Amino acid sequence: MTSKIKRGVSLYSFQEELFLCQMNVEDCVSFATSIGANGIEILPEQNMPTFPHLSDAQVEEWKAMLARHGAHFTAYDMFLDTKVRKDRPMTDDEQVESIRRDLVLCNRLGIRNMRVLVFVRPDILGRCVPYAEELDVHMGVEVHAPWHLEHAWILRTIDEADRLGTKHLGILPDMGIFMKHYPPAFRARFERQGARPEIAQFIVDSHEAKIMSEYTIYEVAVKMGGNKAEVAMAETLRHAPYANPRRIGDYAPYFRHIQAKFYEMNADCTDPSIAYDEVIPELVKCGWEGTLSSEYEGNRWIQDVMEVDSREQVRRQHVMFERLIAQAEARFGAASAA
């Protein structure tokens, strides 16, 4: 049986190598297809140096490059510079115009999913829906930690989509919302910065017990007299939610793409932090169709002590995806085949 879940990579994953000019965008695409991750998510403001100006020839070069490697575009990550001016925020009309500019470029590239930054207002997106429908681009608001699937702010976008009865507005979950265990890479860096092992252990234990972050922050900062690294580590708990994977099916109709965030993979191709072993069965069970798009964000946690190897990290994540998808299909085969 073939899964409806497709695998892909966001070029965000290779930010270390791209920044240092150790890889170019074609290297990223070539690597992605070598591990069967044929769906490519781009950040035009990262990957296209002439953004927002892109000639028809440049658009064709991108399409030809992907075709050369047997890859295809999956998603376009937009940004909205509401603070472009120092003297005043963007007006609503200016925001709509900026989003429309991205929808047009997304459509020119032949991309049908646009990742919308989580802070964009639902009513602004509502005004953009006619353009999104005309250009056939799904606007997915990024559900990024510390927001989560059922956060009131996210529900406003879903309400707006329902009110308009549109299929072109919804969400785009970032798997960082399913942080079941505190990432060892975070802990290790804070310890290198001076966090004492016993305080670090207290923070990890508090996260493991799902104690609300403000209790732990106060304990560390005030009662334990935490140093700068320890307080900073405790404060990361504010952005480390573990949302309930069992609610995924309820929201699946509203998303077509997933940013598969991760911070590190173990050598045995398991994720020590994000609960993919719980998320992927839920996706298979509800018959979700879309792309799991790797978003490696571990470089910033290890670059002080070691060379970053984003390719190896992404490769391991895809070994895990293949394993978890196959296991879930064996278990929920009927639903997946339906």
Added chain:
Amino acid sequence: MFDKYIIDPATLRNTGPADAPTGFAFESKLGYYRGLGLSMIEELNVSIDGEALPREAVRFDEGQGPISLDEMESAYDRRWPFGTPATIIVARDGGFPKGEHTLGLVQKLRVSYLPFPSFNTDEKQVTFA
């Protein structure tokens, strides 16, 4: 996320006449995972041995010509692309001091989705002949 890479110390050089330098320059990358319009780069604080140089002494050139920080505030049609070096030019009589010194840079960015300004900080030890 890229702080330790934002100063390229190998590019440090004096500007102006060789026997009477009027300043120095070096290449820098934007410490951010995407490019940004120049109007959102609020400060480029350059320091030598921890001592900040005046804001007015600093100019920036991504390839479209040198521009002051005040002028950058309304340079809506210019961008500093991702991973791309730009030149930071600093007016200073005598150029960069000879011997071993610390060159510092703080990039202060106005990132729309963040509630606070974003700071990228780097320091490099340089020995300048």
